[in-house]
Structure formats: C-alpha cells, structure tokens
Amino acid sequence: xxxxxxxxxxxxxxxxxxxxxxxxxxxxxxxxxxxxxxxxxxxxxxxxxxxxxxxxxxxxxxxxxxxxxxxxxxxxxxxxxxxxxxxxxxxxxxxxxxxxxxxxxxxxxxxxxxxxxxxxxxxxxxxxxxxxxxxxxxxxxxxxxxxxxxxxxxxxxxxxxxxxxxxxxxxxxxxxxxxxxxxxxxxxxxxxxxxxxxxxxxxxxxxxxxxxxxxxxxxxxxxxxxxxxxxxxxxxxxxxxxxxxxxxxxxxxxxxxxxxxxxxxxxxxxxxxxxxxxxxxxxxxxxxxxxxxxxxxxxxxxxxxxxxxxxxxxxxxxxxxxxxxxxxxxxxxxxxxxxxxxxxxxxxxxxxxxxxxxxxxxxxxxxxxxxxxxxxxxxxxxxxxxxxxxxxxxxxxxxx
Numbered sequence: 001x002x003x004x005x006x007x008x009x010x011x012x013x014x015x016x017x018x019x020x021x022x023x024x025x026x027x028x029x030x031x032x033x034x035x036x037x038x039x040x041x042x043x044x045x046x047x048x049x050x051x052x053x054x055x056x057x058x059x060x061x062x063x064x065x066x067x068x069x070x071x072x073x074x075x076x077x078x079x080x081x082x083x084x085x086x087x088x089x090x091x092x093x094x095x096x097x098x099x100x101x102x103x104x105x106x107x108x109x110x111x112x113x114x115x116x117x118x119x120x121x122x123x124x125x126x127x128x129x130x131x132x133x134x135x136x137x138x139x140x141x142x143x144x145x146x147x148x149x150x151x152x153x154x155x156x157x158x159x160x161x162x163x164x165x166x167x168x169x170x171x172x173x174x175x176x177x178x179x180x181x182x183x184x185x186x187x188x189x190x191x192x193x194x195x196x197x198x199x200x201x202x203x204x205x206x207x208x209x210x211x212x213x214x215x216x217x218x219x220x221x222x223x224x225x226x227x228x229x230x231x232x233x234x235x236x237x238x239x240x241x242x243x244x245x246x247x248x249x250x251x252x253x254x255x256x257x258x259x260x261x262x263x264x265x266x267x268x269x270x271x272x273x274x275x276x277x278x279x280x281x282x283x284x285x286x287x288x289x290x291x292x293x294x295x296x297x298x299x300x301x302x303x304x305x306x307x308x309x310x311x312x313x314x315x316x317x318x319x320x321x322x323x324x325x326x327x328x329x330x331x332x333x334x335x336x337x338x339x340x341x342x343x344x345x346x347x348x349x350x351x352x353x354x355x356x357x358x359x360x361x362x363x364x365x366x367x368x369x370x371x372x373x374x375x376x377x378x379x380x381x382x383x384x385x386x387x388x389x390x391x392x393x394x395x396x397x398x399x400x
Contacts, residue, residue: 006101011071011087012094018065020048020058024102062102063122066095067138070145077139079251088132095122141228143254151225152218153232161244163232170218177212177219178349179342179378183333184216190331191220194291195227195255201330202279202292210379211335213295214261221257231257236264242278246287253289260294279328294329340367343376350385356392365398372400 006025007016015021027041046055054061073091076083083091099122121138124131142148150165174184187203194200205213221231232245239260249256279292326332338346347366348358356362369384370376391398 005097009094011073011091012066012069014069015065020052020061023048059102067121068148074139074144077136078144078253080140080253092128140253143252147254151221151230155232155234155238155245157238157241161241161248163248172215172219173222174219177215178346180335183335186333187216195224195229200291203331204294204329205333206296206298207335208337209297210377212378213335217259217293228254230254231259233259236260239275246290249289256290258290258292263294263296276328338376343381346378346381350381354385354389356388369400
C-alpha cells in the first residue's frame with residue numbers, strides 16, 4: 001500500500017519524526033481501523049498543524065520542512081560540493097514520494113488537506129537536473145538546516161559542542177542607534193570586507209557601559225543577515241572551545257561573527273594564552289568564514305591586582321601581556337562616554353523618532369534623569385525617551 005512506502009525514506013528520513021508529519025503518517029497507517037489510536041493520531045496532527053500556523057496549507061508546511069531539513073544532500077550543497085548522482089537520485093525520489101503521499105487524500109475536507117501547487121522551490125516540472133541545480137544554488141547561498149532562517153546562536157559546551165538558535169534576537173537597527181557615526185563606519189567597513197572575502201580583522205570594542213557596543217554588533221547583524229551574516233555568542237567561560245565552534249561552521253558558506261560580550265580576564269587565567277592563539281598564530285589558524293568580535297569596558301582586558309602593581313618587575317610584564325593580547329585584535333574601536341551636549345543631541349534624535357518635541361523642558365528632564373541614574377550615556381537617553389513616550393501616550397507626567 002502507498003502509505004507504507006513513506007517509511008522507506010532515505011535522505012529525508014528525518015521528516016518521519018517531524019512533529020506535524022509524524023502524527024499524519026500514524027493516522028494514515030491506521031485510518032482504516034477507525035479506532036481510538038487512529039482518532040488520537042488525527043487529533044494530534046490537527047493540534048500540531050494549528051500550532052504551526054499551517055492549517056491552511058499543509059503542503060507548504062511540508063515543503064518548508066523538506067527545505068530546512070539538514071541531511072547529506074543539503075550539507076553537501078551548502079559546502080559548495082556537487083552531490084553524487086546516487087545521492088541526488090535518492091533525494092529526488094524522497095521528495096516525489098513525500099509530495100505524492102500528502103496529495104493522495106483530502107478526507108472530505110476540501111482544500112484543507114489538498115496539496116495544491118507545491119512550493120516554488122519544489123516545483124519539479126522543469127526536470128530533475130534543474131531542480132537539483134536550483135537547490136544547490138539555494139543551499140550554497142543560505143546555508144542549510146537551522147542556519148536558513150536563524151541569524152543568532154548561542155554555543156553550548158559539550159563533547160562536540162552545539163549551536164542553539166536564539167528565538168528572539170535583538171531587533172535593533174543602526175538607524176535607532178544615535179551618535180558614534182565614525183565608530184559605526186569603521187565596524188561596518190570591516191564587516192563588509194569580511195562578507196566580500198576581502199582582508200578583515202578581528203575587533204575589540206571598548207568603552208563605558210551603555211555606549212552601544214553590543215547593540216552596534218546586533219544592529220550590524222540585522223543589517224547583513226539576509227546577505228549571509230550570522231552571529232554566535234560565545235560565553236567567555238567557553239572561550240577555549242572556539243576551535244570546536246570553528247569546526248561546527250567550517251564548511252558552512254555563511255559568514256559568522258563569534259561574539260564575546262563583556263570580556264575581562266584575570267591575570268594568570270589560562271584563557272589568556274588560549275585567546276591569543278585564537279586571535280593569531282594558532283595551529284588551526286583563522287578561517288575565512290569566522291570573525292572574532294569582543295566588547296569590554298576597558299582597553300586592557302586583563303584585570304590587574306593592586307598588590308601586583310607594587311612589584312615594578314611585574315608591572316612591566318603585566319603591561320606587555322595586556323598589550324600583546326589587546327593588539328591581537330586587528331581593529332580596536334573606542335566608544336567614549338558622552339558629554340552633556342552629545343547626550344542631549346542623542347535625546348533629541350530619539351525624541352524626534354517618537355514624535356516628541358525636543359524643547360528645553362524635555363532637555364531639562366533628560367538631565368534630571370541622567371543625574372538620578374548616575375550618568376549620561378546613549379542607554380540612559382534611550383531609557384528616558386521610552387519613558388517620555390509612554391507618558392505621552394497615557395497622558396501622564398514622569399515622576400522623577
């Protein structure tokens with residue numbers, strides 16, 4: 001029977017365990033029984049389909065599941081390699097089998113289960129060879145599996161390491177970040193070089209808290225992710241796992257910023273030598289698709305003990321170690337603290353974006369807010385304008 005052939009999937013075998021497709025298959029296998037198990041499978045299928053927002057187009061959901069599946073074929077294409085005839089034929093067989101399977105029955109629900117026209121990517125009307133060539137081009141450009149529609153990831157340590165997609169990455173844009181135009185231009189130019197395969201450098205962004213170092217990197221990601229840029233946030237405690245991260249991305253056609261936020265190290269920390277090796281001169285070397293970007297509140301990211309400063313010999317050694325580490329970052333960008341004029345200029349620009357009049361009263365309140373919160377910075381300006389916007393919408397006055 002047709003329903004048993006679906007269990008013979010090879011390259012796309014992972015779809016047999018898809019949370020929507022699996023209960024659909026289970027129901028199809030037992031529908032003739034019309035028993036409690038069959039009804040349970042059908043109910044589970046309906047529930048999963050609804051939660052995925054795919055109740056109006058089951059075929060589109062299945063096509064997306066095939067497209068996003070990480071398998072031997074998609075990995076081969078993403079690495080820029082040409083799949084063997086054996087692998088390509090097995091993949092084409094699986095695709096045809098799945099599309100035929102879901103098109104077979106509608107169970108009296110009209111178009112609810114009807115396949116309709118397959119998603120454009122899986123339109124095979126122009127022949128198998130052109131279909132394979134189209135998919136190869138797609139995976140080479142977008143990567144495969146979770147990298148297709150996820151832009152940011154965290155790294156989870158383990159025997160082999162694992163990348164976990166960030167479900168709700170920061171949506172910040174460069175337009176929302178006011179000031180620091182020269183600093184942003186330097187970062188942008190380096191990332192463009194990185195994206196285009198031109199010479200680029202690892203970067204250290206340093207300066208006071210709240211000046212927008214991390215936000216600038218997230219905004220750059222949002223600007224370029226559809227052009228193939230991705231970000232992996234690496235906790236400083238896992239820095240020695242960076243070779244594993246590079247192995248996980250080694251054959252991927254995308255470009256990856258390996259992002260270490262709020263970096264600081266104590267003297268004698270074994271991560272110092274490890275980071276030096278990662279930045280320059282390691283046996284594994286740099287890879288063309290990874291760039292290390294770190295942020296820090298200080299130019300010299302190695303903390304020094306007061307007792308060590310009293311030893312003049314140690315001071316010299318310590319300074320050399322600090323400089324040798326910081327200098328391994330080819331580009332260092334200072335995000336200096338804002339003075340009063342710069343702070344109020346940022347307030348005015350943010351207020352204009354929200355439709356708030358930037359008058360003397362607003363600036364006086366902004367200064368009061370900065371005093372209450374302990375200093376001026378772009379972050380303080382953003383917090384202030386957000387409060388003023390909320391007050392405007394509610395018709396109230398701020399209580400500070």
